[in-house]
Amino acid sequence: MERLKVNLLGIELSNPVIPASGTFGYGREFAELYDINILGTFSFKGTTLHPRLGNPLPRIAEAPAGMLNAVGLQNPGVDRVIAEELPALARIFHKPVMANVSGFSVDEYAETCRRLDACVQVGWLEVNISCPNVHGGGMSFGTDPAMAAAVTRAVKAVTTKPVIMKLSPNVTDIAAIARACADAGADGLSLINTLMGMRIDLRTRRPVIANVTGGLSGPAVFPVALRMVYQVARAVDIPVIGMGGVASAEDVIEMMLAGATAVEVGAANLVDPFACKKIIEDLPGVMDRYGIERLDKWR
Amino acid sequence: MRQVIYTIVENTPLTANVYRMRLRGDTSAIVAPGQFINLQIGGLYLRRPISVCDWDGDGLTIIYKVVGKGTEALSGMAPGEALDSLSGLGNGYDLTCAGESPVLIGGGVGVPPLYGLAKRLMRQGRAVTVCLGFNTASEVFYEDAFRALGCEVRVSTVDGSHGAKGFVTAILPEHPTHYYACGSEPMLRAVFKALPCSGQLSFEARMGCGFGACMGCTCETIAGYKRICRDGPVMRKEELIWNA
Ligand SMILES: Cc1cc2nc3c(=O)[nH]c(=O)nc-3n(C[C@H](O)[C@H](O)[C@H](O)COP(=O)(O)OP(=O)(O)OC[C@H]3O[C@@H](n4cnc5c(N)ncnc54)[C@H](O)[C@@H]3O)c2cc1C
Ligand SMILES: Cc1cc2nc3c(=O)[nH]c(=O)nc-3n(C[C@H](O)[C@H](O)[C@H](O)COP(=O)(O)O)c2cc1C
Ligand code: FES
Numbered sequence: 001m002e003r004l005k006v007n008l009l010g011i012e013l014s015n016p017v018i019p020a021s022g023t024f025g026y027g028r029e030f031a032e033l034y035d036i037n038i039l040g041t042f043s044f045k046g047t048t049l050h051p052r053l054g055n056p057l058p059r060i061a062e063a064p065a066g067m068l069n070a071v072g073l074q075n076p077g078v079d080r081v082i083a084e085e086l087p088a089l090a091r092i093f094h095k096p097v098m099a100n101v102s103g104f105s106v107d108e109y110a111e112t113c114r115r116l117d118a119c120v121q122v123g124w125l126e127v128n129i130s131c132p133n134v135h136g137g138g139m140s141f142g143t144d145p146a147m148a149a150a151v152t153r154a155v156k157a158v159t160t161k162p163v164i165m166k167l168s169p170n171v172t173d174i175a176a177i178a179r180a181c182a183d184a185g186a187d188g189l190s191l192i193n194t195l196m197g198m199r200i201d202l203r204t205r206r207p208v209i210a211n212v213t214g215g216l217s218g219p220a221v222f223p224v225a226l227r228m229v230y231q232v233a234r235a236v237d238i239p240v241i242g243m244g245g246v247a248s249a250e251d252v253i254e255m256m257l258a259g260a261t262a263v264e265v266g267a268a269n270l271v272d273p274f275a276c277k278k279i280i281e282d283l284p285g286v287m288d289r290y291g292i293e294r295l296d297k298w299r
Numbered sequence: 300m301r302q303v304i305y306t307i308v309e310n311t312p313l314t315a316n317v318y319r320m321r322l323r324g325d326t327s328a329i330v331a332p333g334q335f336i337n338l339q340i341g342g343l344y345l346r347r348p349i350s351v352c353d354w355d356g357d358g359l360t361i362i363y364k365v366v367g368k369g370t371e372a373l374s375g376m377a378p379g380e381a382l383d384s385l386s387g388l389g390n391g392y393d394l395t396c397a398g399e400s401p402v403l404i405g406g407g408v409g410v411p412p413l414y415g416l417a418k419r420l421m422r423q424g425r426a427v428t429v430c431l432g433f434n435t436a437s438e439v440f441y442e443d444a445f446r447a448l449g450c451e452v453r454v455s456t457v458d459g460s461h462g463a464k465g466f467v468t469a470i471l472p473e474h475p476t477h478y479y480a481c482g483s484e485p486m487l488r489a490v491f492k493a494l495p496c497s498g499q500l501s502f503e504a505r506m507g508c509g510f511g512a513c514m515g516c517t518c519e520t521i522a523g524y525k526r527i528c529r530d531g532p533v534m535r536k537e538e539l540i541w542n543a
Contacts, residue, residue: 022513022514023512023513024512025511025513025514029510029511029512029529030512032300033300045514053519053524054514054517054524057504057505057516057517057518058504058505059505059507059514059515059516060345060505060506060507060513060515060516061505062343062344062345062368063344064344065344066344067344067345067507069507069513071513071514071515074514074517074524208505218344219344267344269508269512270345270508270512270513271339271344271345271346271508273300273302273385273508273510273512274302
């Protein structure tokens with residue numbers, strides 16, 4: 001449908017709805033449920049240079065209107081993703097996919113992105129800078145403008161694909177991090193990643209999550225995410241992808257009103273595997289209700 | 300997997316805090332005993348996984364213990380109410396490995412999925428022994444239901460108030476051809492140690508999705524990391540790394 005189309009950094013999306021990294025695997029489970037080609041694109045599971053086993057269990061906890069996760073970036077490593085997941089994906093998904101990349105040093109980010117740069121299926125690189133920097137005392141890359149800029153520059157140097165820096169909300173001034181990434185050459189920004197949280201089990205008096213802390217997502221974070229998207233969209237001149245608690249077509253429109261060019265949907269896919277399909281189907285009706293003709297030029 | 304809106308037709312207590320719920324609706328996604336459904340419960344964000352106890356063309360039975368907010372809310376639901384569910388999740392037990400005289404071993408709310416399994420193994424003409432372990436007499440359920448299927452039923456309670464005194468490992472048959480187990484991890488480990496024959500064990504984990512998308516539930520096996528929700532919940536004894 002023409003009126004749902006948006007352009008994300010030079011690539012046309014049939015609609016602005018993008019399942020978020022870590023909630024859609026590499027697409028296979030959902031392809032059994034519906035034709036995933038109805039999506040704008042999707043962001044695949046956070047991929048690192050080397051395979052990662054992730055954190056001990058439990059990794060998941062309930063939260064009011066949301067959930068905590070501490071999966072710990074379990075993934076098979078970039079080489080197996082390229083050798084196995086992407087060929088399998090090619091059979092079920094015929095659009096450019098967004099490659100989500102994580103790392104624990106600047107060199108690791110750059111090397112993973114360099115390898116993914118060679119993949120024709122990859123349309124965009126989404127660089128998750130919420131990870132701890134092992135050479136920087138474990139502080140997250142996304143909490144320091146200089147470190148965020150260093151990752152941006154290193155990744156930009158090894159790829160011709162559009163680079164989207166995915167920002168952490170666990171900072172005092174997200175606009176400052178956003179500007180640092182934009183100044184360092186980022187093509188776009190996406191936000192928010194999960195908000196750090198925790199739960200304690202009253203019976204055992206111990207944290208529910210084995211890792212002690214976990215990332216909060218789901219509807220609980222939507223107003224926080226929306227505020228941050230709004231601040232960032234005003235601070236930079238590059239496109240912004242909004243996410244955090246999006247669960248309906250109305251939420252998508254609200255994110256776009258705050259300044260987002262496209263919108264990612266995370267935890268909602270886990271509790272309702274058809275969430276993105278329903279949102280896409282609901283969009284035209286919601287646009288009619290609020291007098292929105294097209295999604296590309298209306299703000 | 301299939302999303303199904305089930306209608307509650309019965310929700311009755313079997314013990315002080317264990318309930319049996321019968322649901323009417325599409326069961327076409329359920330293909331093996333040991334699979335589970337993932338229920339959306341009002342007021343909670345994440346779905347709650349519960350094993351299929353038994354099923355037929357019209358609906359299914361679940362048995363659950365009240366342990367927290369979700370199962371508490373479930374116990375308050377009435378016949379006629381609807382339950383949004385992801386149905387037919389997980390792999391379930393493989394019946395082809397049973398041999399002539401399999402043993403089914405369940406502890407507490409690990410017992411329910413063994414009922415659907417016992418029913419199907421009996422239909423195949425196997426000599427099924429069922430060993431059920433509980434804490435105390437007041438917590439025992441489904442002993443007679445298994446007997447009505449024609450199984451040999453043995454019960455143990457930790458305090459000896461009903462059946463043999465002690466853990467379920469005290470009442471296991473000598474030479475079963477294969478075992479099927481479901482219960483707490485300590486129980487599974489004890490069974491794993493006690494029985495030399497081949498077996499299948501059903502595991503639990505806190506789940507984000509229940510269908511393999513989030514990596515919230517993985518466990519290590521000899522064949523690498525597996526998702527309990529999708530590659531399990533039933534694992535073969537031979538693939539566990541407990542041997543070490
Ligand atoms: C594949 C599978 C099949 C299951 N089948 C059954 C069944 O047939 N009958 C039954 O009574 N229960 C079953 N469970 C356990 C059931 O899912 C939990 O008891 C339920 O999710 C608790 O929800 P709650 O909101 O009441 O408790 P919460 O408030 O979430 O937690 C209360 C307590 O329950 C425990 N718990 C929470 N979630 C889980 C979980 N997913 N697995 C294990 N323990 C948990 C926690 O340790 C906590 O102490 C199964 C679990 C899995 C993974
Ligand atoms: C189970 C789970 C795993 C996630 N894994 C990743 C990941 O690998 N990489 C990443 O950049 N974000 C990851 N995220 C964050 C989401 O992509 C998203 O930024 C966040 O959850 C906020 O959106 P939501 O509220 O719609 O879930 C994960 C989130 C969840 C719930
Ligand atoms: S619970 Fe999500 S992968 Fe198993």
